[in-house]
Amino acid sequence: MTPAAIIDAVVMIELHRVCKVYHVGPVSIPALSDVSFSLAKGEFAVLTGPSGAGKTTLLRLLYRDDVPSEGEVHVLGQDLRTLGGRRVAALRRSLGVVFQDAKLLPGRTVYENIAFVLRVTGTPRRQITARAFDALRAVGLSARAQAYPAQLSQGEAQRAALARAIVRKPALLLADEPTGNLDGDMAAEVLDVIKDVWQGGTTVLFATHQAPLAAELGRRTLTLLGGRLVKDEG
Amino acid sequence: MFGFLLGEALRDLRRAGRVAVSAVVLITLSLAALGGFWMLSANLGRAVSQWRDRVRIIVYLKRDPADVEGVLRRVREWPEVASAAFVGRAEALSSLKRVLGKDAGIVDQLAANPLQSSIEVRPSAAGATPEGARALIERLATLPETEEVSGGIEWVERLAQWQRLLAMVGLGVGSLLALAAILTVTTSTTLVLHARRHETEIMRLVGAPEVAIRLPLLLQGMIQGLLGALIAMGLLAAAYRAAAPWFAPLLERLVGLPEVAFLAAPAVVALIAAGAVLGALGGLLALRPAGHGGAR
Ligand SMILES: Nc1ncnc2c1ncn2[C@@H]1O[C@H](COP(=O)(O)OP(=O)(O)OP(=O)(O)O)[C@@H](O)[C@H]1O
Numbered sequence: 046m047t048p049a050a051i052i053d054a055v056v057m058i059e060l061h062r063v064c065k066v067y068h069v070g071p072v073s074i075p076a077l078s079d080v081s082f083s084l085a086k087g088e089f090a091v092l093t094g095p096s097g098a099g100k101t102t103l104l105r106l107l108y109r110d111d112v113p114s115e116g117e118v119h120v121l122g123q124d125l126r127t128l129g130g131r132r133v134a135a136l137r138r139s140l141g142v143v144f145q146d147a148k149l150l151p152g153r154t155v156y157e158n159i160a161f162v163l164r165v166t167g168t169p170r171r172q173i174t175a176r177a178f179d180a181l182r183a184v185g186l187s188a189r190a191q192a193y194p195a196q197l198s199q200g201e202a203q204r205a206a207l208a209r210a211i212v213r214k215p216a217l218l219l220a221d222e223p224t225g226n227l228d229g230d231m232a233a234e235v236l237d238v239i240k241d242v243w244q245g246g247t248t249v250l251f252a253t254h255q256a257p258l259a260a261e262l263g264r265r266t267l268t269l270l271g272g273r274l275v276k277d278e279g
Numbered sequence: 280m281f282g283f284l285l286g287e288a289l290r291d292l293r294r295a296g297r298v299a300v301s302a303v304v305l306i307t308l309s310l311a312a313l314g315g316f317w318m319l320s321a322n323l324g325r326a327v328s329q330w331r332d333r334v335r336i337i338v339y340l341k342r343d344p345a346d347v348e349g350v351l352r353r354v355r356e357w358p359e360v361a362s363a364a365f366v367g368r369a370e371a372l373s374s375l376k377r378v379l380g381k382d383a384g385i386v387d388q389l390a391a392n393p394l395q396s397s398i399e400v401r402p403s404a405a406g407a408t409p410e411g412a413r414a415l416i417e418r419l420a421t422l423p424e425t426e427e428v429s430g431g432i433e434w435v436e437r438l439a440q441w442q443r444l445l446a447m448v449g450l451g452v453g454s455l456l457a458l459a460a461i462l463t464v465t466t467s468t469t470l471v472l473h474a475r476r477h478e479t480e481i482m483r484l485v486g487a488p489e490v491a492i493r494l495p496l497l498l499q500g501m502i503q504g505l506l507g508a509l510i511a512m513g514l515l516a517a518a519y520r521a522a523a524p525w526f527a528p529l530l531e532r533l534v535g536l537p538e539v540a541f542l543a544a545p546a547v548v549a550l551i552a553a554g555a556v557l558g559a560l561g562g563l564l565a566l567r568p569a570g571h572g573g574a575r
């Protein structure tokens with residue numbers, strides 16, 4: 046392999062001078078300004094900053110839910126500016142994403158939600174049940190497998206979303222406030238699940254506005270403030 | 280994977296609800312109309328071809344023709360003639376007696392045999408068209424031995440015209456209803472698209488490929504079409520069973536058809552396939568505009 050190829054294989058995320066401006070009618074809202082950083086394979090990074098700092102915006106650029114106004118975004122070695130529809134779907138299948146608002150399919154049970162992401166990758170039926178329940182057990186939700194999203198508490202919905210994100214054993218886990226609605230004990234449990242996944246080889250980018258949690262995790266911390274990356278330490 | 284897609288399609292079908300039911304009803308009506316007229320027309324068609332086979336042109340010969348064998352030989356060589364047979368005067372008289380049955384006694388009271396000898400000509404395929412038959416009759420009339428030519432196939436042609444008319448009406452009514460059916464499937468599919476757009480967005484975010492998102496919609500349209508087609512075939516079969524015993528004697532007397540037949544197997548298969556195609560077309564029409572968007 047050429048040195049460049051090695052870097053491609055090792056760098057999971059790379060942002061270069063990324064700006065994102067939302068336009069709402071005549072108003073321009075700069076959500077990200079000149080953000081550059083990269084994340085290597087195997088890292089566990091915490092993305093923190095107060096509410097409205099741009100954490101969700103940044104994650105949405107990483108799974109190509111939106112495109113930057115300026116700058117470059119590379120994820121898993123792919124330039125997201127030039128990625129076509131089919132490749133976007135393929136990229137998303139190799140990611141695990143915990144959305145801040147869970148985004149569970151409303152008409153399906155928790156189990157169905159998790160099985161769905163395995164079905165669309167053509168996983169054999171027998172494996173689906175086993176793997177879905179493994180993921181549910183990991184987040185402590187196996188008893189709620191047959192519940193519909195509307196019947197879940199917010200914390201349960203977030204854990205279901207985490208189960209869905211990890212069930213495919215992704216190369217990169219993007220978690221947006223996965224502990225946002227959990228009490229201390231439950232938050233610690235969810236953190237343990239994410240640490241297990243990380244130890245299994247998954248690179249993790251974990252967004253939270255809870256500064257103490259970031260400190261406690263004690264790993265690399267990226268701090269956003271008003272859309273700017275003001276600190277990158279650890 | 281197909282089981283999964285089918286499951287998704289059934290879920291979409293449930294979501295389409297009452298509009299899907301209307302679509303199925305319309306497809307049923309259109310295919311039942313198409314199939315019904317098709318069946319009638321096919322039966323008339325059988326009557327027509329049976330009558331074409333039975334058409335005879337009778338050439339009455341002048342009294343004491345010189346060379347009957349020679350005439351027969353010449354006529355048989357014409358391409359528009361399949362066969363020709365001589366019927367002598369005595370033969371004609373005995374067949375008249377047969378026809379008269381118990382009244383045959385009148386014939387015996389005649390002093391002499393009043394009947395003429397004749398040649399019975401069976402036209403070939405070329406001679407069984409309206410123009411072919413007219414030309415054949417004219418040609419037979421010019422033979423020096425001919426006294427008079429009788430016969431023709433005009434009424435068989437009228438029957439054939441009726442048959443074509445029935446087929447056209449069936450096709451017209453069927454197509455109109457089919458158009459309405461396609462639009463209804465389109466409406467039901469659009470409704471499903473709308474109802475599940477939130478879900479579709481989530482599916483895209485978790486990396487579901489477009490087939491997993493769109494194929495079920497196409498499949499639910501096809502299922503509507505197939506359901507409609509199967510119901511239509513069931514209705515036709517039931518109607519056939521109920522009506523055939525009543526129709527059969529009527530058709531027998533009117534056009535001499537010994538039995539009424541149901542649609543042939545290929546026709547049934549074609550109609551069922553048409554149902555699936557109608558449904559798929561309806562689904563495609565609904566999916567088409569979104570097809571330019573791609574994943575986002
Ligand atoms: N779709 C959008 N249209 C317009 N403005 C938006 C949109 N999404 C986000 N914003 C704005 O961009 C800024 C950053 O929002 P973002 O959701 O990224 O913050 P956050 O760091 O995730 O906050 P929180 O901790 O509350 O989740 C905010 O000012 C927000 O109002």
Ligand SMILES: [Mg+2]
Nearest residue numbers: 100101102145
């Ligand atoms: Mg956020």
